Amino acid sequence: MTTATPTNTSMIPTSKRGPRLRLYRARAYRKPSVIVPAAILLFILLACFAGPTLFHLPKPSVGNLSDYLLPIGSPHHLLGTNTLGNDMLSQLLVGGQITIIVSVGAMALGLVFGTLIGMIAGYYERIVGAVLMRILDIIFAFPDIILAVAIAAYLGPSVINTIWAIGFFNIAGFGRIARAQTLRVVRMDFIVAGRSSGISGFSILWTHIWPNIAGRVFAYALIALSYAMMAEASLSFLGLGVPIPTPSWGNIIGSNQSYMSLAPLLIVMPAILLFATIASANLLADGLQEKRASTIE
Amino acid sequence: MAARNIGSVNSPHQSSGEPLLVVTNLVQEFSVPKRGSLRNATVSAVADVSFVVDRGETLAIVGETGSGKTSLARTLLGAPPPKKGGITIDGHDVTKRNRATRKAQSRLVQMIFQDPSSALDPTWSVQRIVSEPLQKLGLSRQERDDRVADTLRRVGLNPERHSRRRPSELSGGQQQRVAIARALVGRPALTVLDEPVTALDAATQSQVVELLAELKNEFGLTYLLIAHDLAVVQQLADRVATMYLGKICEEASVATLFSTPAHPYTAALLSAIPSFTPDERPRLRLLGEPPSPIDPPTGCRFRTRCAFAQEVCATVEPRLREVAPGQNVACHFPLGADGTPSTTVPAPESLGTVA
Amino acid sequence: MLRMILGRLPQMVIVVLGTGFLAFSIMFVLPGDVVRSILGDNYTPQAAAQISAQLHLNQPFLIRYFSWLGDFVTGQLGTSLIPPHQQVSDLLGQALLPTGEMLLFGQIIAIVLGVGLAVLSVASRNRVVDRIVQAIALVCSSIPGFVLGLLLLELLAVQFQLVSPRGWVAPADGGWGENISHILFPSLILGLFTFPVMMRVFRAELVSQLDDEDYVTLARLKGISTGRLIFRHVLRNSSFGLLTVVGINVARLVGGVVVIEAIFGIPGMGTLIKNSVQQHDTPAALASITFVAIFVVVANLLVDIAYAILDPRVRDAAS
Numbered sequence: 001m002t003t004a005t006p007t008n009t010s011m012i013p014t015s016k017r018g019p020r021l022r023l024y025r026a027r028a029y030r031k032p033s034v035i036v037p038a039a040i041l042l043f044i045l046l047a048c049f050a051g052p053t054l055f056h057l058p059k060p061s062v063g064n065l066s067d068y069l070l071p072i073g074s075p076h077h078l079l080g081t082n083t084l085g086n087d088m089l090s091q092l093l094v095g096g097q098i099t100i101i102v103s104v105g106a107m108a109l110g111l112v113f114g115t116l117i118g119m120i121a122g123y124y125e126r127i128v129g130a131v132l133m134r135i136l137d138i139i140f141a142f143p144d145i146i147l148a149v150a151i152a153a154y155l156g157p158s159v160i161n162t163i164w165a166i167g168f169f170n171i172a173g174f175g176r177i178a179r180a181q182t183l184r185v186v187r188m189d190f191i192v193a194g195r196s197s198g199i200s201g202f203s204i205l206w207t208h209i210w211p212n213i214a215g216r217v218f219a220y221a222l223i224a225l226s227y228a229m230m231a232e233a234s235l236s237f238l239g240l241g242v243p244i245p246t247p248s249w250g251n252i253i254g255s256n257q258s259y260m261s262l263a264p265l266l267i268v269m270p271a272i273l274l275f276a277t278i279a280s281a282n283l284l285a286d287g288l289q290e291k292r293a294s295t296i297e
Numbered sequence: 298m299a300a301r302n303i304g305s306v307n308s309p310h311q312s313s314g315e316p317l318l319v320v321t322n323l324v325q326e327f328s329v330p331k332r333g334s335l336r337n338a339t340v341s342a343v344a345d346v347s348f349v350v351d352r353g354e355t356l357a358i359v360g361e362t363g364s365g366k367t368s369l370a371r372t373l374l375g376a377p378p379p380k381k382g383g384i385t386i387d388g389h390d391v392t393k394r395n396r397a398t399r400k401a402q403s404r405l406v407q408m409i410f411q412d413p414s415s416a417l418d419p420t421w422s423v424q425r426i427v428s429e430p431l432q433k434l435g436l437s438r439q440e441r442d443d444r445v446a447d448t449l450r451r452v453g454l455n456p457e458r459h460s461r462r463r464p465s466e467l468s469g470g471q472q473q474r475v476a477i478a479r480a481l482v483g484r485p486a487l488t489v490l491d492e493p494v495t496a497l498d499a500a501t502q503s504q505v506v507e508l509l510a511e512l513k514n515e516f517g518l519t520y521l522l523i524a525h526d527l528a529v530v531q532q533l534a535d536r537v538a539t540m541y542l543g544k545i546c547e548e549a550s551v552a553t554l555f556s557t558p559a560h561p562y563t564a565a566l567l568s569a570i571p572s573f574t575p576d577e578r579p580r581l582r583l584l585g586e587p588p589s590p591i592d593p594p595t596g597c598r599f600r601t602r603c604a605f606a607q608e609v610c611a612t613v614e615p616r617l618r619e620v621a622p623g624q625n626v627a628c629h630f631p632l633g634a635d636g637t638p639s640t641t642v643p644a645p646e647s648l649g650t651v652a
Numbered sequence: 653m654l655r656m657i658l659g660r661l662p663q664m665v666i667v668v669l670g671t672g673f674l675a676f677s678i679m680f681v682l683p684g685d686v687v688r689s690i691l692g693d694n695y696t697p698q699a700a701a702q703i704s705a706q707l708h709l710n711q712p713f714l715i716r717y718f719s720w721l722g723d724f725v726t727g728q729l730g731t732s733l734i735p736p737h738q739q740v741s742d743l744l745g746q747a748l749l750p751t752g753e754m755l756l757f758g759q760i761i762a763i764v765l766g767v768g769l770a771v772l773s774v775a776s777r778n779r780v781v782d783r784i785v786q787a788i789a790l791v792c793s794s795i796p797g798f799v800l801g802l803l804l805l806e807l808l809a810v811q812f813q814l815v816s817p818r819g820w821v822a823p824a825d826g827g828w829g830e831n832i833s834h835i836l837f838p839s840l841i842l843g844l845f846t847f848p849v850m851m852r853v854f855r856a857e858l859v860s861q862l863d864d865e866d867y868v869t870l871a872r873l874k875g876i877s878t879g880r881l882i883f884r885h886v887l888r889n890s891s892f893g894l895l896t897v898v899g900i901n902v903a904r905l906v907g908g909v910v911v912i913e914a915i916f917g918i919p920g921m922g923t924l925i926k927n928s929v930q931q932h933d934t935p936a937a938l939a940s941i942t943f944v945a946i947f948v949v950v951a952n953l954l955v956d957i958a959y960a961i962l963d964p965r966v967r968d969a970a971s
């Protein structure tokens with residue numbers, strides 16, 4: 001017995017490794033480029049989902065035509081009303097709920113199916129992978145909004161159908177990311193080691209590959225979220241997404257389009273919210289990416 | 298003389314004479330995209346290789362970079378499966394990928410990889426990594442945990458201290474110890490070691506080599522050792538095979554091969570290390586780069602870099618044949634004791650004219 | 653060279669067939685009675701039977717797909733289901749010019765903005781300039797194209813009356829000068845909407861060139877300023893980056909066209925797709941969507957060919 005002594009223990013502080021590590025990770029997120037956009041997103045989220053009940057706002061579409069275009073700061077209508085007399089604050093917050101639900105739903109749809117397809121395409125490289133990849137290429141090469149327009153039009157405008165239409169082409173983006181990352185991980189020797197321990201393909205995908213690609217997939221999810229939000233807004237604007245009277249940021253802009261000169265705020269307010277949300281998601285994605293670059297790679 | 302192996306930790310030959318790994322006419326090829334062509338080119342990584350490793354024995358495979366050592370090792374694990382040829386481990390034909398062999402696989406063969414950072418899943422804890430090969434063995438959780446702790450202790454790690462860590466929280470030497478524990482925890486019949494110490498620093502290298510030798514003696518393991526470093530080979534191996542462009546050139550016991558290499562390639566490999574070359578033999582140098590495995594030379598693959606090549610070497614591929622007891626060589630003009638070809642006419646056995 | 657194009661052809665054909673199939677599936681597999689929604693209030697059994705026959709609805713799905721494909725390949729695009737029942741090929745022909753102009757001008761504006769700002773931010777080596785450029789890109793990439801369009805339209809056209817709010821004047825009506833001066837404003841919005849991605853990609857290319865290449869180090873040692881370096885050496889070597897960027901942008905431009913055309917009321921492909929899809933005018937919808945797919949695929953092929961011409965390695969290997 002000559003070698004039973006562990007080497008290099010002095011280099012690594014040994015006590016309480018776990019908690020220390022978590023603390024360290026938390027600190028890596030504690031910087032303005034992460035916190036500011038995250039706080040804005042959180043605020044918008046809270047305002048949209050808790051605001052209407054908290055402030056006892058009227059329902060967004062029960063306005064009275066006698067309240068036509070009340071200005072900002074009117075009693076009972078903090079942000080005024082639109083041309084149908086609907087409360088704008090309520091429209092914006094409830095519209096935000098719908099926009100967020102649709103874009104998160106569409107993103108989640110893409111994330112689940114796209115990642116699954118991408119991982120399978122990367123793991124079973126040969127025939128299955130080639131076929132799946134061609135399919136993803138077809139969806140990807142195609143301008144997304146056109147397909148979404150087609151799907152939405154043929155399904156008919158509704159919240160659920162909008163999620164399907166946008167989610168469908170999100171599949172391709174997630175599929176590509178997941179496939180590229182899977183190809184990277186599959187080359188690793190620990191996959192060979194796992195296989196030679198008799199572990200099945202799906203088990204390897206779930207226990208080895210998914211944990212190693214999850215970070216990149218979630219980083220992309222923020223970007224996909226901002227795309228989905230734009231797509232929702234564009235579809236609803238074209239009248240193919242969320243149908244009126246259900247408000248969404250996109251259809252508020254679309255339905256008030258012709259009052260642009262008369263009441264520009266009807267368009268500017270949802271536009272600002274849309275912009276703040278998308279920009280925060282983009283900034284957060286950048287900030288997290290930076291963090292990854294500095295601590296992991 | 299190659300006298301250093303007397304002092305090695307290698308125990309006397311433990312081979313039982315019972316074949317554990319039988320490789321017959323193994324072929325592995327990869328297709329790579331060819332520039333400016335619609336068709337792919339074929340890389341011949343392992344070309345018609347046959348050998349046997351007995352239970353309890355260590356066979357080392359040495360060769361220049363790119364000679365196909367890793368490809369051979371990975372093919373034995375079925376990653377990817379061979380293009381042609383047979384692999385039998387402990388009586389199981391592992392080229393057949395059915396459920397029974399899959400279940401038995403973790404007991405049949407495990408591998409220790411060249412690069413520890415790629416061999417360990419960075420998202421897994423040491424405990425989980427080492428217990429992976431036990432998953433399909435039908436052990437209880439308690440049995441599994443005990444086996445893992447035992448094995449960790451045996452490779453010089455402290456289960457309490459190390460088993461919750463991720464690989465990135467370990468040093469290179471510790472990582473390789475985890476990889477060794479992972480490979481040996483299920484007591485595989487055959488362990489493939491692909492340059493197990495190349496990635497480590499010198500001091501850690503000798504510790505790990507000693508550990509591998511101890512574990513082998515203790516558990517009666519069978520190693521297929523792939524190495525660049527001939528000193529490591531001397532410490533661990535019973536027999537050595539040299540490999541060049543996917544072919545086995547020579548195969549003999551460690552003592553024989555180091556003292557009287559019969560293949561010019563083997564002699565050249567040994568010449569590269571001053572202490573190995575007996576003074577009375579001429580030094581051979583490997584000239585230039587090895588040819589591309591996409592389009593290997595005809596006849597003997599080594600002839601383009603061989604000092605003794607003749608016309609026949611370009612046309613007839615030499616067969617592996619016994620030139621001395623226990624020494625097999627694939628060369629038309631094998632070297633004699635003085636380090637120069639002993640004949641001027643190719644032997645009929647190497648030409649393949651004798652059945 | 654020829655070999656490379658030939659090698660790409662099967663892939664292109666697959667993509668086009670696939671898109672056609674996808675569009676076809678969307679229109680026939682998704683729930684909803686196509687015939688009923690086409691006829692609307694005019695529903696009578698006879699009319700329904702006529703439409704069914706016209707769309708080959710009584711045949712199996714794959715048969716219908718292939719018979720449509722056969723018609724499409726031979727140029728028989730059929731007639732619109734919506735009065736005045738124009739030939740679909742005529743509809744496509746009319747939509748082509750406005751969209752073509754918008755794509756062309758939009759691409760040029762996006763290249764000028766994307767490349768220009770990327771060079772500016774890298775060459776200035778000034779954190780403030782770099783930050784400002786990044787912020788502009790962030791703003792432009794976070795505003796949906798239609799919002800940008802509406803706001804600029806209101807501001808520039810209605811409030812300040814700098815540009816005409818109308819997006820389209822046919823050359824036959826107002827001459828080419830009128831035509832182009834009207835299409836420029838929508839194209840600008842298309843360019844603004846798409847340039848940030850180009851800028852990011854090209855900026856990364858410039859930075860990597862400046863970091864990696866030996867000749868840059870050499871020039872630096874000789875004391876050449878970053879700005880001159882970029883103009884004299886790096887830009888010439890970044891033509892690949894430029895091509896990539898142009899390729900990426902084609903699909904984004906085409907997507908943007910749908911909303912921009914809707915805002916400005918431009919009778920282009922986007923409007924054709926949107927209207928035909930919305931009115932369930934299946935022959936027109938299928939033909940226009942497949943046509944756009946072909947356009948995107950061919951554009952990408954052209955980019956690849958340009959790559960091959962520029963890149964000596966690919967060129968030599970092919971010849």
Ligand SMILES: Nc1ncnc2c1ncn2[C@@H]1O[C@H](COP(=O)(O)OP(=O)(O)OP(=O)(O)O)[C@@H](O)[C@H]1O
Nearest residue numbers: 327329340342361362363364365366367368369590
């Ligand atoms: N997956 C692959 N695809 C294509 N070619 C490959 C692949 N793996 C190995 N090769 C080629 O096969 C040949 C043998 O490679 P291999 O890795 O087996 O050599 P090696 O002897 O292990 O070298 P080293 O000592 O550097 O590890 C090389 O020419 C290599 O380029």
Ligand SMILES: [Mg+2]
Nearest residue numbers: 366367368411
């Ligand atoms: Mg190797």
